[in-house]
Structure formats: C-alpha cells, structure tokens
Amino acid sequence: MTPEVRIIGINGLPEVTPGSDLAGLLAEAARAQGTPLQEGDVVVITQKVVSKTEGRLVDLSTITPSPLAERWAAEQGRPASLIELALRESRRVSRMDRGVLLTETHHGFYCVNAGVDTSNVPGDGMATLLPQDPDGSARTVRKGLRKATGHDVAVIITDSWGRPWREGITNFAIGAAGIGVLRDYRGMEDPYGHELHASVVAVVDELASAAELVMGKLDRVPAAIVRGYEYSSTTGTMQDLVRPAEQDLYR
C-alpha cells in the first residue's frame, strides 16, 4: 500500500483573544472549509494563537529593564524591554553574543530571546511569551477538540527557531498531547537484518516542520491537520525531548 500523509492548513480562524475557545474555533474552521477533524488526526498549532488565547501578551512599555538588559541592548541596538522579558523567561543564558541572546527557557528549550516575539501580534509594542506549560496547553486543546468533534486527535504546539550550524529557521514542537514525542526503533532490524542503533526519531519535530509547509508566515493559517500519519497515542510530554545537560555536548 502506498503510504500517504496529508497536510491540510486550517484557514479562516477569527482573531483570538484571552479566553477564546481555541479548540471550538479550530473545530469550526476545519468544518467550515470542508475538512472536519477525523479520529487520529494530528492537529498542529502555532504558539502564537495559543499564547494569545492564554493571555501571554505583554505591553513592552510596562517593562523596566534590568541594568544588564539595558546595557547589552544599547550595545547591540536591540530593544531593552524585549531583552529584559527574554531574560525573565529564561533559566540560563547560553550565548549572549554578536547581537544574539540565546537562552534556555524555563521549559528547557533553547531559542533566541526565549521565544519572546513581536511579530504576528496586533497593536504596537506588544510581545507574546511562550505558553507557561505548553504540554498543558496541548492537553486543553485536545480535550476541547474531543468535546467539539467527538474525536480523539493528537495536538502539537509549535514555534520557529534557528539551529546551530545551519541558516534558516524551522518549526519545532514545544508542546504535545496524545502522541509519543519520540519513536524508538532501537533493537529493531533494518530490512537487511542489522539491528538499528541510533534510531530514536523526534516525530513531533518532524510533524511541526511538515505543518509549516502549509502555514507560511504571512497567511492567516495558524494551524494544520496532519492526516494519515500513524502514531503512538501514549501520553506525550516534551520533557522526553529535552536532552539532559550532562549528555549535551553543545550547551
């Protein structure tokens, strides 16, 4: 049988605000465009709409930068309030060099400005923060989608980050519910009978990247359905994907 996966963008989501029923709106938008959710779909959602729904919005003018943020931002020509917010969202600074502030977030993720971002936010001088508990956010949406549609789906929340060594950003998973974040092939045999060793695949990151193909950056497509992908529906937590410090050669 020919394996096939469909990536379907969810269009026409209205502007969300704190307290919006994101699951209900997504279910309705998917139905309205003729692609209602089905059992076993994976629903991939950008962090931006989740953060807006959860009120993770900050007016930069209300932030008083620390002396460190003030000084470094001035040196690098960056907005001090944004740098201050990024430091507040971090548990460790990994690099602060050549105009780039790259930190470890409270969740254990590594990204520029701790995921604090001013694009795709209505109004001026507003920034979004990453959800406080992205796995919890994913569980809430998953529960809401079950209520709205009667179907069990997996939910992945994503953000776009740079990587060492390679130009360009790609989509990464930051929260997951209803799906195992890693697929483990270790101990299995390849078609030639050799045991596979280094094959634990970060499937949620691959699903995040796949979804970006229909999302773009300019269009109002903040979510996508991945249909036809078989996944393990065990409880997922992004913490399974965070590499322990002592095993990481590039902190």
Next chain:
Amino acid sequence: MTPEVRIIGINGLPEVTPGSDLAGLLAEAARAQGTPLQEGDVVVITQKVVSKTEGRLVDLSTITPSPLAERWAAEQGRPASLIELALRESRRVSRMDRGVLLTETHHGFYCVNAGVDTSNVPGDGMATLLPQDPDGSARTVRKGLRKATGHDVAVIITDSWGRPWREGITNFAIGAAGIGVLRDYRGMEDPYGHELHASVVAVVDELASAAELVMGKLDRVPAAIVRGYEYSSTTGTMQDLVRPAEQDLYR
C-alpha cells in the same frame, strides 16, 4: 482556498547497486503504484540509496585505522574502522566526547560520524558514505526524472541527524536541485502590518522532515513525493544553508 500538501511514499524500489538508473527506477516505481510524478512535485530521497547508486560503499575490513581512531575507538567501545572512515570524511572535529564523534564534513555539515553509516546496507561490515557532491547528485536525479517523465520537479536528498539540546534525530536536507533552499520573508509584513525580521525559513529541511513521516526506518520507502507545495524554483545549493563559521555561536 484550503492549502494542502500531500506526502506520498514511493514504494517498491528494487535494490540499487552502483550505476543503477535511480531516476528511472523512481519514476517507474511512482508510476507503478498509481502516483506518477507531476510537474512541480518535490522528490525527496534518502542519502542511502543515492550513496549506493554512486558506489559510496566501503568494506570496513579494508580500512586501516590511524592511531587516534584506534585509541579513541577502543576507549569508547566503537569500531575503529568506522571512526577512521568518519575522520577521513571530515574537515574538522567539533566534539569527540562521551562516545560521540561529531565532525564538520567536507560539505560543511555537522553530524555524528560524518554521516558514515552501517544501517540499511546489504552485507556485513559495509558502510555508506555521504555523496561527495549531494547538490550534484540531486541535479543528476532531477535531470533523469525530467528525461523519464517530461516533468520539471525539485529534488532533495536527506539524511537523519541528531541535534544539540534535543533528543531524537530528524531528517535534514543534504543536497538540493531545482528549489531555493531558503525562503526569505524579511522586509515583508505580517497580517498586522509589522515588518518581519528573523524570518528566513529553511524550507528544504522542513520538506525533508515531512518526507520522513512516510519513510520510516524499517520499511523500504527510500523516497517520497511532496505534492502541492509551492516553492521558488531558482537554483538551489546547500551551501546557502551552511552558516559561516564566524557567525556560528555553537561550533
């Protein structure tokens, strides 16, 4: 309009050997399973079949390890000939620690053992090397596919690598033809009228990840068609994606 992208695995490719007409075999396999290639498709192919076709296969028993490879391999319980081959395929060692040899390949890629790999190779004690010129390999397949089908398609060659900070491997692009490897949104405006700053997307890596969803590690699905994705058909080279040393904070 609902944006939709289809990821279709190409099944039933026969075992390839040095000199096989990979493009012809892929075109035929796609046709045989009822999903013939179409104009504008992106064809994503794993490094493994490309390397086999190009004869990038090495019998590990023919390799004499250097003293460094010998000593480190013994300490870490790794095969010395594999470590030696990995060093030969590298232009710089980035990390050699806790059992992991991570180098910069001659192409400028960062991966474990410089991409030298013993899985999914027929016979015992055989390893594949990455293609010498993956962009060239992609161009050759693209040309062959045009000849076999009459259609212009883009071609991406992939390998699976680990990443700093995150557990699990994902698929990355190592060669490209007929597609711009980066999509640049800088200077464009988001739906709220704010200029986008940090938005250059490594689309070939996202396409590589998407293709992995139908490839798996155990099934004989060494290639996939991505259909419905609009891309810039300018000449691509993976070198556009290799970050210059002086701009990289994590070498």
